[in-house]
Amino acid sequence: MPLKIIPRLNITPIPGLLKEFFRLMASKKILKGNYIEEFEEEFANYIGSKHAITVPSGRYGMKLILECLKLKRGDEIIVPSYTMGALPIIIKKMGIKPVFIDIEQKGFNIDTNLIEKKITKKTKAILATHLFGTSCDINKILKIAKKYKLYVIEDGVNSLGTNFKGKKVGSFGTAGFFSLEFRKPINTLDGGVVTTNDDELAKQIRKKIKKLDYSYKNILMKILIYYIEVFLLNSFFYYFISRILHSKFRKKIRYFYQGYHGSSCYKFTNFQSVLGIKQLRGLDISNKNRIEKAKLLKRKLSKNKNIILPKPIKFSSHIYYSYVTRTNKDNQFISDELLKMGVDTSFGDDIMQNCPLSLNDTGKYPQLEKLMSTGLELPMYNRLTKKDILLIANSVQRVIND
Numbered sequence: 073m074p075l076k077i078i079p080r081l082n083i084t085p086i087p088g089l090l091k092e093f094f095r096l097m098a099s100k101k102i103l104k105g106n107y108i109e110e111f112e113e114e115f116a117n118y119i120g121s122k123h124a125i126t127v128p129s130g131r132y133g134m135k136l137i138l139e140c141l142k143l144k145r146g147d148e149i150i151v152p153s154y155t156m157g158a159l160p161i162i163i164k165k166m167g168i169k170p171v172f173i174d175i176e177q178k179g180f181n182i183d184t185n186l187i188e189k190k191i192t193k194k195t196k197a198i199l200a201t202h203l204f205g206t207s208c209d210i211n212k213i214l215k216i217a218k219k220y221k222l223y224v225i226e227d228g229v230n231s232l233g234t235n236f237k238g239k240k241v242g243s244f245g246t247a248g249f250f251s252l253e254f255r256k257p258i259n260t261l262d263g264g265v266v267t268t269n270d271d272e273l274a275k276q277i278r279k280k281i282k283k284l285d286y287s288y289k290n291i292l293m294k295i296l297i298y299y300i301e302v303f304l305l306n307s308f309f310y311y312f313i314s315r316i317l318h319s320k321f322r323k324k325i326r327y328f329y330q331g332y333h334g335s336s337c338y339k340f341t342n343f344q345s346v347l348g349i350k351q352l353r354g355l356d357i358s359n360k361n362r363i364e365k366a367k368l369l370k371r372k373l374s375k376n377k378n379i380i381l382p383k384p385i386k387f388s389s390h391i392y393y394s395y396v397t398r399t400n401k402d403n404q405f406i407s408d409e410l411l412k413m414g415v416d417t418s419f420g421d422d423i424m425q426n427c428p429l430s431l432n433d434t435g436k437y438p439q440l441e442k443l444m445s446t447g448l449e450l451p452m453y454n455r456l457t458k459k460d461i462l463l464i465a466n467s468v469q470r471v472i473n474d
Contacts, residue, residue: 077314078460080416082453083302084259084351092346093295103286105342111349112265118352120243121267123274126340127281130229130251130264131158134199135166137247137266140276141223143168143196150190150198152182152208153437155227157425159199164431171195172428174437178383180396180424180447181208183439187216197223202231202241203424205393206384210236210244217245225249228267232257233359235389242267252344254301257358257393258351260344261294262336287338314416318408359391361454365461366392369450372465373397378472395452396423399472403448406471413467418449 096102108126116124127133143149145167151160153172160170171190176183181203200213210226217224224245228234232250234241242248247268252260268274304310351358373379380398384390399406403419410417426444428435450464 076308076414077310077411078415078451078456078464079305079310079314080317080418080449080451081255081305082451082455083254083298083305084256084453085302085455086259086261086298086347087350089295089298089347093343096343096346102291102343103288103339103341105345107342107345107349108340111345111352114349114352115265116267118355119240119248119267121248122269122271123267125266125268125274125277125281126345127249127264127266127277128284128336128338128340129253129262130227130249131156131162132337133249133264133266134159134225134227135162136277136280137225137249137268137273138163138166138168138197140273140280141197141246146194147196148192148194149196149225150182150187150222151427152199152201152203153426153428153440154180154424154443155199155201155203155427156229157421157427157430159227160427160431169194170427170431172433172435172437175439175443176209176385177380177439178385179203179206179208179388179390180382180443181206181385182213184209184212184216187213188220191216191220191222195220195222197225197246199225199227200245201227201229202234204382204396205231205234205391206382207231207234207236207241207388209385210241211387214244223247226267229256230393231391232393233355233391237387243269246270247273252348254298257355257391258348259298260340260347260351261291261298263340263344263348281339284337284339286341287336290336290338291341291343310416314411317416317422318411358454362392362452363390365454365456366390366395366452368458368461369395369452369465372462373468376469376472379468392452394423395450397448397450398443398446399448400446401472403446406448406468409471410467413463413470415464415467416451419447420444423447423449 151170226248228242229251378400
């Protein structure tokens with residue numbers, strides 16, 4: 073196996089991180105300051121929503137939305153069966169029942185044709201996840217929600233900058249939430265944003281945020297972790313890390329990583345807001361660069377009938393936050409073979425999780441099960457070179473065709 077590995081993981085670079093930290097430290101405005109309001113205003117304008125509220129993390133944002141909409145124990149919420157495993161766990165811990173829906177084959181988002189069959193008198197909301205950089209069929213979800221008087225909560229964690237019919241995801245539903253952790257298109261050393269057009273909902277969320285504390289220590293720790301992770305991903309150490317990620321310990325590592333990132337319960341700081349403002353202003357360019365790389369990979373793989381490439385639904389753009397394909401072979405076998413060629417990939421529940429299985433739901437989800445066994449996430453991020461893309465494409469072709 074080559075010592076140089078193209079990582080499956082990526083840490084979004086933060087330009088001017090230490091410069092901004094020391095500048096704000098000198099003015100004693102690391103934690104509090106006017107940049108928080110400025111970032112929220114610019115984020116709201118970018119999404120096209122009336123309000124944007126900074127929160128400790130994306131998942132914390134979802135929890136706040138559910139609390140402020142006054143969903144109570146025994147209520148039900150429609151949830152895609154394939155999403156980040158922490159979300160339905162949070163929902164269940166709140167006493168709300170997640171009702172799972174199978175996924176569609178194009179973008180791996182919730183299959184809107186199956187939603188109405190699962191709606192009951194206890195159903196109060198639909199979690200509309202926009203997965204991997206493409207929109208779910210949000211128009212149809214809104215029609216169903218209107219018919220049954222349900223809330224629509226948009227999960228835009230994977231799709232910051234994605235358009236549906238010319239509007240940004242996160243601006244359609246009752247509320248939306250986004251993550252700003254290390255791997256997301258905007259990296260503010262963790263944190264998140266809630267968007268909404270509902271004045272009263274925004275007011276209630278802000279009330280809850282005011283009760284939280286700031287943490288200077290948490291910021292210092294995140295800066296240290298950021299530089300450590302960037303170093304590891306860009307050094308020969310990743311050769312050894314990739315072997316561990318393909319070992320029997322991979323699930324424990326994933327649970328630890330996901331549990332640590334996004335688990336903060338501290339207020340979003342002035343320092344994080346400065347980082348967010350700079351990256352938000354360059355987000356469309358950053359997304360465009362990644363889209364161009366994804367197009368090159370698509371051109372190289374599109375003629376292979378044994379590979380099903382990602383495809384957005386009609387009217388949706390795709391920012392390719394993740395490049396998830398399906399193949400004709402066992403995905404763990406393909407992933408292990410690609411690693412020998414210097415390409416690290418994700419498969420199975422290392423991409424997203426089989427949520428019904430983790431919560432002991434015995435329902436049948438055929439499209440989810442198919443994706444879990446044949447889905448493969450290829451590296452896709454801005455620092456990839458043309459040479460990297462060609463290596464990825466050629467290696468996939470070799471393994472698939474053998």
